[in-house]
Amino acid sequence: MRFAAAQSGGPTCAMNASLSGICEAVSRQGHEILGIRNGIEGLLSERFADLNEMARDPDQRALLKHTPGAALGSCRFRLPEGEEDIYREILRVLRVHSIDALLYTGGNDSMDTVAKLSAWLRENGVPIPVIGIPKTIDNDLVGTDHTPGFGSAVRYLAVTLSEIALDSSVYRAPSVTVCEIMGRDAGWLTASACVPRALGSRYPQLIYLPEADFTLEGFLGDVERALRQDRCVLCAVSEGVRIPQARDFRSGANDAFGHAYLSGVGKFLEGAVREKLGCKVRSVELNIMQRCSGHLASETDLDEAEECGRRAVDLALSGRGGEMVVMRRLEPYEIVYESMPAADAANQIRPFPARWITEEGNQIREEAAAYFLPLIGGALPSYFHLPE
């Protein structure tokens, strides 16, 4: 059988691990594997890469597993509804290249592609299964305990926030550091900033998610109160929090080029703290390092992502097109791999649970730490602390 694999959406530290798992399962079972470059776009323009040699080489597969990004290249492309021509063209390409199964790694947009293409193939009596493999650092896919890529982002964040706290707390003057964290409209990654606290740190004292109401006045009051307790206050703020006073600051547009630039929520809050509280303040946008820092990848995350790739091969072999691999958690921590219709995950967002946010909406409840801790893949660095 000839498998084709593609990657789609924003890269993570773990999507190549899924590809590595696919390659391992395919080559172990004596099948063939073709890589599609740049997702569905590359399929339509017939840009492929022969992965069979790499798939047979355990060293190459291990290197791929530990390489962040999307080795095949990615795309941001949504299959349109009803435009028969595109679906016919995809089918033509699949047939020309003798592709028997398509494995698609991506987020909720990509699951839309898996669902639509599967449905169309089924309606047209084409027995080519299309299988979805989840990935996103946002952890916002429904139906799975967590998504491959998320655990590595959580590990990056836990280590980096701990180091930022060490850096920010050296001076005697009161100071505020605002860390802007990815996740779009979902607060999972920002919420995971509770991990250093769960492991004994006092930082970050404040955590703000899009799932809780946010007001600038509330934020400034929280910071002011925190500064009465601590010389150094670290805030983790989701890029997706909505601030009524700053409706247009996510546009990325330039107000008057050469003078003023609209910026992210971190910079906005930095300005607000400087103006209203008058203390030393800095904002840090953790940016794409949150999804590309392979040197801080969680081995648990990479192992799970790899296994998701293997399971996708199994689903294809059993002809279960239109399914997405999902992970179910057992306690004590163990993952059971299952599947669900990709259509049920497509275009949906799973918000961070409100029950894990404190009443004040500015911190994560202790019980949430048990969700995050098994994902980070082992101990974090220890640091020397001089007693006060």
Added chain:
Amino acid sequence: MRFAAAQSGGPTCAMNASLSGICEAVSRQGHEILGIRNGIEGLLSERFADLNEMARDPDQRALLKHTPGAALGSCRFRLPEGEEDIYREILRVLRVHSIDALLYTGGNDSMDTVAKLSAWLRENGVPIPVIGIPKTIDNDLVGTDHTPGFGSAVRYLAVTLSEIALDSSVYRAPSVTVCEIMGRDAGWLTASACVPRALGSRYPQLIYLPEADFTLEGFLGDVERALRQDRCVLCAVSEGVRIPQARDFRSGANDAFGHAYLSGVGKFLEGAVREKLGCKVRSVELNIMQRCSGHLASETDLDEAEECGRRAVDLALSGRGGEMVVMRRLEPYEIVYESMPAADAANQIRPFPARWITEEGNQIREEAAAYFLPLIGGALPSYFHLPE
């Protein structure tokens, strides 16, 4: 003999390694060690920490060595000239606490403190040596081959730029990524962005330092040309480059709070690329992670920083106040530890050598790589690359 140690200026990954070296040398030779909190500020307000127990414990010293930041706390305080009262107060505190030698870790501002205090003590016949230990990620201290802290920042940058390149190159559409790098008015750290290229990467294609002339037109022309060669262009830009069109963008002030924020050079250039070239563009400010990412510290850097601490103890024991420890490089790479008057390093900036910048002012010459490579402390991660 009773030593006192203090830390000053912006933290790095290696200044605690110097403190660890001090503690080792002091305790091995049966002396005592007192920590001064928050540099000269803490000395004046008599805030101390007993370090003797830690100094005798090899595990604690190793933990301290690998902890980023300034374990004793830091300060930004310049000793005034001529204000006798402050110097008399320092002497009173040194005597009350039976301090026989003062070891001060810091950058060029701190060497000014070492020089002034040493001179005053000498003039007043007080035989308390004050010794300077260099540290700065900016690598801009004169008289030393490089500064402790720099090698770890170079390692952080090399790994992070490589990962950012993997992330930024996944899409098929042309894109530009601008990475803003620390170093104030010195380009050493930005120049070290040549390390990934020296190790075989094609990124970053463009590197801009404060030591070369910069024009917005020249930059946009460079990027346009680079985009003709490569789908993905990565630029490393020093925070200190001066852009005529953007005189006030380093002010950090808010033009009109709630709407527009002045930002750094990276954001400025991002806006310029978007407006003038119209392609996908992103800016990444690597921010304090460049100086606090202890998990990516260079072991070479930490070992050298530790040795600088030990040598400072030796200098104090031989009564050579007013000196700063410096490192001289031999080929093949080996460091000889020497000293020079702290006054010669005070308040000076060592620029990146013009001979190592290409004629176009947008890249580093190959021969500079030999300077940087021994500092990063061993191999960098390897990645899987699919042939084009």
